[in-house]
Amino acid sequence: MLSIEKIVVEQCNNSKYIRPFRLSYVQDGKSKLWDLMKSHDSVAIIIHHIERRSLLFVRQFRPAVYFNRVYAGGEQEVPPVGTAIDGDPRLGLTVELCAGIVDKEKPLAEIAAEEVQEECGFNVSASDLERVSTFRTGVGTTGSMQTIFYAKVTEAMRLSKGGGNPAEGEYIETVEVPISQLYDFILDESIPKPTGCAFGVSWFLKEKLRPSFVEVMRQNYLQIAVVSSGISLFAMLTAVGICSLRK
Amino acid sequence: MLSIEKIVVEQCNNSKYIRPFRLSYVQDGKSKLWDLMKSHDSVAIIIHHIERRSLLFVRQFRPAVYFNRVYAGGEQEVPPVGTAIDGDPRLGLTVELCAGIVDKEKPLAEIAAEEVQEECGFNVSASDLERVSTFRTGVGTTGSMQTIFYAKVTEAMRLSKGGGNPAEGEYIETVEVPISQLYDFILDESIPKPTGCAFGVSWFLKEKLRPSFVEVMRQNYLQIAVVSSGISLFAMLTAVGICSLRK
Numbered sequence: 001m002l003s004i005e006k007i008v009v010e011q012c013n014n015s016k017y018i019r020p021f022r023l024s025y026v027q028d029g030k031s032k033l034w035d036l037m038k039s040h041d042s043v044a045i046i047i048h049h050i051e052r053r054s055l056l057f058v059r060q061f062r063p064a065v066y067f068n069r070v071y072a073g074g075e076q077e078v079p080p081v082g083t084a085i086d087g088d089p090r091l092g093l094t095v096e097l098c099a100g101i102v103d104k105e106k107p108l109a110e111i112a113a114e115e116v117q118e119e120c121g122f123n124v125s126a127s128d129l130e131r132v133s134t135f136r137t138g139v140g141t142t143g144s145m146q147t148i149f150y151a152k153v154t155e156a157m158r159l160s161k162g163g164g165n166p167a168e169g170e171y172i173e174t175v176e177v178p179i180s181q182l183y184d185f186i187l188d189e190s191i192p193k194p195t196g197c198a199f200g201v202s203w204f205l206k207e208k209l210r211p212s213f214v215e216v217m218r219q220n221y222l223q224i225a226v227v228s229s230g231i232s233l234f235a236m237l238t239a240v241g242i243c244s245l246r247k
Numbered sequence: 248m249l250s251i252e253k254i255v256v257e258q259c260n261n262s263k264y265i266r267p268f269r270l271s272y273v274q275d276g277k278s279k280l281w282d283l284m285k286s287h288d289s290v291a292i293i294i295h296h297i298e299r300r301s302l303l304f305v306r307q308f309r310p311a312v313y314f315n316r317v318y319a320g321g322e323q324e325v326p327p328v329g330t331a332i333d334g335d336p337r338l339g340l341t342v343e344l345c346a347g348i349v350d351k352e353k354p355l356a357e358i359a360a361e362e363v364q365e366e367c368g369f370n371v372s373a374s375d376l377e378r379v380s381t382f383r384t385g386v387g388t389t390g391s392m393q394t395i396f397y398a399k400v401t402e403a404m405r406l407s408k409g410g411g412n413p414a415e416g417e418y419i420e421t422v423e424v425p426i427s428q429l430y431d432f433i434l435d436e437s438i439p440k441p442t443g444c445a446f447g448v449s450w451f452l453k454e455k456l457r458p459s460f461v462e463v464m465r466q467n468y469l470q471i472a473v474v475s476s477g478i479s480l481f482a483m484l485t486a487v488g489i490c491s492l493r494k
Contacts, residue, residue: 003274003275004272004274005273006271006272006273007270007271007272008272009268009269009270010268010269010270010280011269012267012268015267015269015282016282017282018265018267018282018283018284018388019325020259020262020265020325021326022256022257022258022259022262023255023256023257023332024254024255024257025251025252025254025255025310026251026252026253027250027251027418028250028418029250033257034311035259035262035263035264035265036265036310036311036314037265037311038324038325039315039388041315062386062387062390063270063272063281063283063390064281064283064284064385064386064387064388064389064390065383065386065390066390067270067283067390068286068288068383068389068390068391068392078266078267078268085270092390094383096386132434133433133435133436133445134436135439135440135441135445136309136312136315136341136439136441137384137385137442138311138384138385138388139309139311139343139439139441140309140311141264141286141311141385141388141389142311143310143311143312143313143314143315143316143339144315148442171274183453186380187379187380188380189381192383192386193382193383194382194384194386194442195382195384195441195442197382198380198382198442198446198449198450199446199449202445202449202450202453203445203449205453206449206452206453231478231479231482232478232479232481232482233482235478235479235483235486236482236483236485237486238483239482239483239486239487239490240486240489240490242487243486243487243490243491244490
């Protein structure tokens with residue numbers, strides 16, 4: 001049950017999370033300025049429940065997404081302190097890959113394994129994670145790095161219901177999407193999700209699933225028909241040849 | 248030729264681009280705070296050069312990516328004003344989908360068409376763009392929306408070399424990746440790129456390309472062999488039957 005209320009704009013001085021600064025540089029002889037901010041790198045994990053033939057995601061309330069979808073008071077202006085941002089809190093729910101920030105000196109795979117346990121409740125070992133690749137998120141503002149992993153889980157690996165770290169005030173729900181519905185899910189705009197989630201699903205569909213034979217037949221019917229006809233013709237000619245020899 | 252020098256941290260007050268603010272809210276009875284910032288929505292375009300069998304991307308210097316890759320002076324601290332950020336400027340080059348921010352009251356497809364012309368030099372009409380889907384970028388900080396389109400171009404549609412809007416100080420280079428190399432390209436970590444770029448390529452490979460017959464044969468050799476054998480057996484039996492009837 002999502003219970004979120006009293007969403008109000010507050011003063012924001014010396015934020016621990018949003019620390020803007022500016023770089024100056026000279027590009028092709030011209031002076032330029034760019035405002036950016038410090039941010040953490042992150043890991044994200046494509047979690048494949050192999051018994052249930054599904055992928056697991058996390059759903060949570062994201063204030064920034066909520067604000068962006070609800071507040072229509074001018075693109076350039078920060079709302080004045082005290083402004084109530086009224087709307088259905090469900091507009092702030094996103095579905096994402098299980099993920100976490102890199103805020104400790106540990107191998108990325110270990111941080112990823114911890115997030116799988118914390119957010120989704122499965123005990124995966126860092127050495128069992130498959131590294132997919134790394135990307136840059138927020139290229140305009142933070143340039144931070146996101147490394148994506150792939151993990152297989154089964155019910156035998158379940159330790160808890162997940163739900164995030166209560167000490168960090170996380171309220172995270174696990175969402176399961178059957179493999180057969182994954183592609184519709186990533187293109188469904190009614191479920192806000194990051195591009196990293198859409199890429200993770202695409203990678204999984206390509207790398208971990210063989211295209212179904214029916215789909216392959218449909219997409220390649222002409223070529224398969226030609227090959228099959230060729231094989232059949234050869235078989236018929238062979239058979240006719242054998243018959244003739246017998247005569 | 249990339250010429251970028253004298254990259255230095257400057258004072259950043261009242262940034263036009265990074266405007267932090269704070270939301271307070273009550274979730275399940277507990278008061279919470281979240282720092283976020285205002286940001287523009289954006290469009291991005293998967294550009295398919297159909298004659299050249301390639302996709303077109305843009306390469307540019309991204310100060311935030313450069314900083315994130317070069318500066319090792321503590322994850323939490325903003326570097327003091329005057330700090331020189333020394334490193335190979337090529338570390339700040341990213342390859343991305345052609346993209347632009349939504350800063351005018353126009354249909355998204357029109358803004359996308361303008362970006363294709365400005366950054367890559369091709370005249371595409373908004374009505375010819377295919378809308379792929381929308382995603383949320385920066386779910387932690389901005390929650391802004393990115394809408395991805397697909398465009399087909401030919402040399403007959405070329406108006407200029409592209410390169411971005413000089414009035415906005417853009418220095419953008421077009422990068423062409425042959426279809427045969429696309430999948431390796433998105434997983435190649437030596438080329439920094441956003442997850443949106445990786446998703447766009449994945450979508451293209453799935454939606455706009457039929458899997459090659461060789462690949463299909465390889466992935467489905469057992470099933471295809473069974474079907475082909477069945478067809479051949481049927482053909483042989485038919486031929487033998489005909490031969491028998493003739494006798």
